Amino acid sequence: MRGFGELEAAVMEHLWAFPDGATIPQVHERMQADRDIAYTTVMSTVHNLHRKGRLTRVREGRKHRYRTTASRAEHSAELMREALGSGGDPRAVLSHFVERIDPADSRRLAELLATMEEPPR
CATH class of the missing domain: 1.10.10.10 (Winged helix-like DNA-binding domain superfamily/Winged helix DNA-binding domain)
Structure with missing residues (x-):
């Protein structure tokens, strides 16, 4: 996409x-x-x-x-996934991304990742 x-x-x-x-x-x-x-x-x-x-x-x-066929959020997420996949070293791309986003968005990202890593009950 x-x-x-x-x-x-x-x-x-x-x-x-x-x-x-x-x-x-x-x-x-x-x-x-x-x-x-x-x-x-x-x-x-x-x-x-x-x-x-x-x-x-x-x-x-x-x-x-x-x-x-996709919501605005779904489309944006797919663009972000493509950028991550085509930007060379994914770790470096993510690092630069996180350094540049708003601190509130960084906290939301950390919270989202924490909930995704929780084992199923």
């Missing part, structure tokens, strides 16, 4: 805001509030994301309702 291009990221942001998915006209309307963008551009981007497996779709009358 790679990151998104600029338009793909914008479409995904809008689709993540629709818990039950959205049609292309709904996504276009939302995107129009931020920028002047052609309907066909939104349509092509949505179709590309669907083709890449990033969206599912269900027919509703004459339109399709699109939903993301």
Whole structure:
């Protein structure tokens, strides 16, 4: 899973805001509030994301309702996993990452790791 291009990221942001998915006209309307963008551009981007497996779709009358195949958090976690796997020495990558994150996030990470290491009851 790679990151998104600029338009793909914008479409995904809008689709993540629709818990039950959205049609292309709904996504276009939302995107129009931020920028002047052609309907066909939104349509092509949505179709590309669907083709890449990033969206599912269900027919509703004459339109399709699109939903993301991963939540924003799941997508971010996958990007982090890929970065760790492609950054050379994983220990060095993790060390640099932890040195640069906010202390509160560092504590949350430590707490999460501690709960994951607890033996099952």
